[in-house]
Amino acid sequence: MPFDALGEASDDALLILFAGGDADAARILTQRLTPRVFAHALRLLGGDRAEAEDVAQEAMLRLWRVAPHWRQGEARVSTWLYRVAANLCTDRLRKARAVALDDVAEPPDDTPGALSEIEDRQRAVALNAALDSLPHRQRQAVVLRHMEGLGNPEIAEVMDISTEAVESLTARGKRALSAALFGRREELGFGDD
């Protein structure tokens, strides 16, 4: 199968090809899934980039190992990966090497000038800081729902809880986020609303 066509294939199909020794499938899965699992780990770990990279590599390594035994249709690859990453993050957070988000350097702004772009970046940083102040499970539920775009049943599967519990966690998490961000409205470009 040509490389371009492989890019359209589902994660499940690519994992089958990967298990069969297809190097292109390995490349596409790496490009497709690593950024997602890394970003997810980074959010759950409060911005600790080094830890998030380790978690992402370990989660992907587990995916490569499980590939030959993967049972089609039992779980989505992304759901499985989020769950593995979340468990790895929980283990690391238990070891408590928390880094304050303010200490994490912001990525350099390559496109200066646009005010909205600057505001966007500031909002992203403010949200991450607010997320970091949430209890771990609330943060995980909010991130999966509103950042990764998963549905409640899928989040329930990732977190091994009921959908009602997911709804409760996300509702409480959003209330806490709103409270944390309310005082910074003007600073973050919501002053005219």
Add this chain to the structure above:
Amino acid sequence: MTEQEHEATGLEAYFDAARKHAPPPSDVLMARVLDDALAAQARSAAPLPERVAPMNDRSVFARVMAALGGWPAGASLAASALVGAWLGAYPPAALSILSAEMLTGAQQSYVVDLMPGFEIGEGPSGEEGLNDV
């Protein structure tokens, strides 16, 4: 906090901004992950070493067969058992006569003295020193 205040924070705008500015993984991480992937493929493609079952994993039957001398000995034993069972169920005529005579005592038995001059316990005459007690 009221619903109005919730709306005022514009949470969705924050989520949009955070999604747009999701930090990308470094090239080093991408290379490490791909290396792991290719290494895992190479490992699973390598031929597995031939596995010899240890004694503990073998069934009782297999272990008994091995003790008897393997499949050739087992086959001989099975063939002998079948022949025995066959002879028991359908004996040849000669064998039937012989066994009937032995069981009923119809045939008398005779003792034939092949060395009438030899007395047990005395030994041949004129040879002293043998079997002296």
